[in-house]
Amino acid sequence: MKALVTGGAGFIGSSLVARLLGRGDNVVVFDNFSSGQPEFLVAHQDNPRFRLIEGDLLNGNAIGEAVKGCEAVFHFAANADLRFGLEAPDRDLKQNILATHNVLEAMRAEGIKRMVFSSTSAVTGESKVIPTPEDLPMPVQMSLYGASKAAAEGFISAYAVGYGMSALIFRFVSITGPHYTHGHVFDFVKALKADPTKLRVLGNGQQRKSYLHVSDCISGILQTFDNGEAEKNEFRTEIFNLGNEGHCYVDQSIGWICNEMGVKPVLEHTGGTRGWIGDNPFLVLDPSKIRALGWRPQYSIEDCIRDTVRWILANPWVLERR
Amino acid sequence: MKALVTGGAGFIGSSLVARLLGRGDNVVVFDNFSSGQPEFLVAHQDNPRFRLIEGDLLNGNAIGEAVKGCEAVFHFAANADLRFGLEAPDRDLKQNILATHNVLEAMRAEGIKRMVFSSTSAVTGESKVIPTPEDLPMPVQMSLYGASKAAAEGFISAYAVGYGMSALIFRFVSITGPHYTHGHVFDFVKALKADPTKLRVLGNGQQRKSYLHVSDCISGILQTFDNGEAEKNEFRTEIFNLGNEGHCYVDQSIGWICNEMGVKPVLEHTGGTRGWIGDNPFLVLDPSKIRALGWRPQYSIEDCIRDTVRWILANPWVLERR
Numbered sequence: 001m002k003a004l005v006t007g008g009a010g011f012i013g014s015s016l017v018a019r020l021l022g023r024g025d026n027v028v029v030f031d032n033f034s035s036g037q038p039e040f041l042v043a044h045q046d047n048p049r050f051r052l053i054e055g056d057l058l059n060g061n062a063i064g065e066a067v068k069g070c071e072a073v074f075h076f077a078a079n080a081d082l083r084f085g086l087e088a089p090d091r092d093l094k095q096n097i098l099a100t101h102n103v104l105e106a107m108r109a110e111g112i113k114r115m116v117f118s119s120t121s122a123v124t125g126e127s128k129v130i131p132t133p134e135d136l137p138m139p140v141q142m143s144l145y146g147a148s149k150a151a152a153e154g155f156i157s158a159y160a161v162g163y164g165m166s167a168l169i170f171r172f173v174s175i176t177g178p179h180y181t182h183g184h185v186f187d188f189v190k191a192l193k194a195d196p197t198k199l200r201v202l203g204n205g206q207q208r209k210s211y212l213h214v215s216d217c218i219s220g221i222l223q224t225f226d227n228g229e230a231e232k233n234e235f236r237t238e239i240f241n242l243g244n245e246g247h248c249y250v251d252q253s254i255g256w257i258c259n260e261m262g263v264k265p266v267l268e269h270t271g272g273t274r275g276w277i278g279d280n281p282f283l284v285l286d287p288s289k290i291r292a293l294g295w296r297p298q299y300s301i302e303d304c305i306r307d308t309v310r311w312i313l314a315n316p317w318v319l320e321r322r
Numbered sequence: 323m324k325a326l327v328t329g330g331a332g333f334i335g336s337s338l339v340a341r342l343l344g345r346g347d348n349v350v351v352f353d354n355f356s357s358g359q360p361e362f363l364v365a366h367q368d369n370p371r372f373r374l375i376e377g378d379l380l381n382g383n384a385i386g387e388a389v390k391g392c393e394a395v396f397h398f399a400a401n402a403d404l405r406f407g408l409e410a411p412d413r414d415l416k417q418n419i420l421a422t423h424n425v426l427e428a429m430r431a432e433g434i435k436r437m438v439f440s441s442t443s444a445v446t447g448e449s450k451v452i453p454t455p456e457d458l459p460m461p462v463q464m465s466l467y468g469a470s471k472a473a474a475e476g477f478i479s480a481y482a483v484g485y486g487m488s489a490l491i492f493r494f495v496s497i498t499g500p501h502y503t504h505g506h507v508f509d510f511v512k513a514l515k516a517d518p519t520k521l522r523v524l525g526n527g528q529q530r531k532s533y534l535h536v537s538d539c540i541s542g543i544l545q546t547f548d549n550g551e552a553e554k555n556e557f558r559t560e561i562f563n564l565g566n567e568g569h570c571y572v573d574q575s576i577g578w579i580c581n582e583m584g585v586k587p588v589l590e591h592t593g594g595t596r597g598w599i600g601d602n603p604f605l606v607l608d609p610s611k612i613r614a615l616g617w618r619p620q621y622s623i624e625d626c627i628r629d630t631v632r633w634i635l636a637n638p639w640v641l642e643r644r
Contacts, residue, residue, distance in 0.1 A: 085480075085484070086484045086485070089423075089426075089427065089430070089481075089484075090423070090427075093419075093420075093423055093477075097415075097419060097473065098415075101411075101412070101415055104411075105411065105412075108411070124460075126557075134460070135459035135460055136459070136460050137457035137458070137459065137460070138446075138456070138457055138458050138459070138460045138461065139460065140479045140557060140559050140561070141475070141476035141477070141479045141480045141483075142479070142480065142483050142557065143480050143483070143484070144477065144480045144481075144484065146476070146480065147473070147476030147477045147479070147480040148476075148477075150472070150473070150476050151419065151469070151472070151473030151476055151477075153463070154463035154468070154469030154470075154472050154473055155415075155463070155466065155469045155470075155473075157462045157463045157464070157469070158407075158463045158464065158465055158466045158468065158469040159411075159466075161463075161464050161465070161599065162407070162408045162411075162465070162466065162599055163408070235448075235462060235464065237462050239462070277483065277484055
């Protein structure tokens with residue numbers, strides 16, 4: 001297969017690229033390096049099945065050229081930052097909706113039928129049903145990020161119905177592991193490297209969150225893709241939650257981070273059940289649907305956090321990048 | 323109150339404008355007359371509490387000027403055509419998402435806190451729960467129109483949470499009555515005026531649909547707005563279905579149309595359970611939530627259809643406009 005991976009220099013995208021190349025697929029990466037890192041792709045630069053295109057998805061012509069001859073598009077490029085959405089209220093609109101629309105239009109023009117999309121648990125708002133299944137009561141969106149990803153999901157499925165494509169949509173919990181470059185583990189490691197004696201924690205530390213290792217994430221994506229789960233659906237869209245069962249508390253994950261780093265800071269909680277506007281104090285997806293297909297994660301939530309800290313400590317350059 | 327009504331020259335918008343002016347409010351209409359009709363506002367042109375601004379919502383500066391000094395925005399401007407979305411796949415994106423984002427940004431800049439939005443039953447996709455409540459299982463979008471309105475709902479509620487606004491979102495079934503200028507009643511009346519001996523019907527005629535009279539629609543909107551239902555919600559967004567209980571079949575509604583027109587055409591069904599891609603063969607919203615607040619429609623589904631035909635026949639100029 002020849003596949004296009006948008007955001008292929010990013011955290012999850014680059015992990016997918018390595019897996020696809022490793023199994024013999026041809027891969028075109030399209031990335032604007034706004035958050036992607038050249039280092040994540042350097043191992044592939046001499047691989048004849050690998051091609052890198054630096055470009056911006058807001059440029060419809062560029063993505064139109066890039067998709068030519070591909071059988072599937074793994075659309076992983078996005079603004080993936082929920083927390084700062086309110087500071088730039090057109091960022092999610094552009095990066096997550098307009099960019100997705102350009103990808104869909106490029107696919108339509110070239111007759112490319114298979115779309116895989118990285119969505120997020122944030123589309124579930126503040127679900128009252130926890131763990132939260134794919135068919136939760138239609139949520140009210142709580143963040144521009146969640147709203148933009150939900151909008152992209154909607155356009156992708158409407159294209160699937162309207163133009164005879166197929167769409168696999170994955171709602172991720174927080175993904176962790178090698179190539180992790182933003183999120184709370186990153187922020188905490190960075191802060192503790194600067195000052196290991198104290199740590200400021202947004203909220204009361206009792207927010208309950210779920211994590212999945214990027215390796216397990218990619219396995220889930222490729223298993224359902226290879227099995228043609230979207231193509232089996234009447235409307236040619238299938239949505240899967242991808243997450244570990246269960247959850248941990250923010251303070252618990254801080255404990256694992258500090259243990260890996262060998263530090264014992266005083267925690268300074270800012271208080272409140274939410275760390276910021278749009279922070280979901282209890283976010284756990286129900287992965288039953290994909291587990292019913294045989295998928296099982298190999299990493300526990302604790303392993304996810306610890307492996308991420310180890311990778312950041314072994315690659316301290318990432319701390320300087322963002 | 324001084325209110326801005328986007329799409330205030332359109333079918334539902336102009337009906338709202340008349341009601342607001344009638345009760346003493348000040349009204350600014352913002353409309354690009356792409357589907358709005360000057361005739362729908364002509365009665366107000368000498369009213370000192372009425373102001374008309376011709377402009378396009380894709381021009382952020384224009385709407386930014388228009389909202390100044392308003393206490394609430396009734397955002398009713400939209401591409402309201404589901405059926406032809408696939409012919410111009412950026413129309414819903416621009417008219418329903420980008421336009422809504424510009425309205426929200428204009429409100430944010432001016433500190434305007436109250437938003438009322440005309441959404442649609444189409445956001446519910448093909449719900450398996452019928453009649454369909456507001457908190458149906460999170461649907462897969464089936465049309466670009468539905469996807470774009472769902473996206474607008476999401477951005478509006480994220481703005482409400484993020485910037486301290488409040489949002490009333492109404493999901494309409496097909497609205498009917500005076501000022502109706504597009505939809506199946508319009509198409510059928512127009513076709514029967516041209517040739518009363520036969521009528522082409524998309525699908526098998528057994529699609530089940532629900533209708534509401536625009537007068538009942540406006541009553542539901544203003545009752546919940548005046549009662550501050552959105553402001554009572556923790557997250558300051560309230561979503562209400564607006565529709566009659568029950569449904570009729572397409573062929574049944576054709577019967578009422580023909581009866582009003584005094585014609586007896588041969589029906590030529592194109593066949594299939596759907597009239598077009600994205601046509602929902604069974605679409606009925608559950609209005610229990612707004613009924614629990616005391617709202618009751620005055621027009622039955624049959625009255626809705628018959629009153630619409632009578633209005634079109636009394637205003638044949640609208641048949642020439644579209």
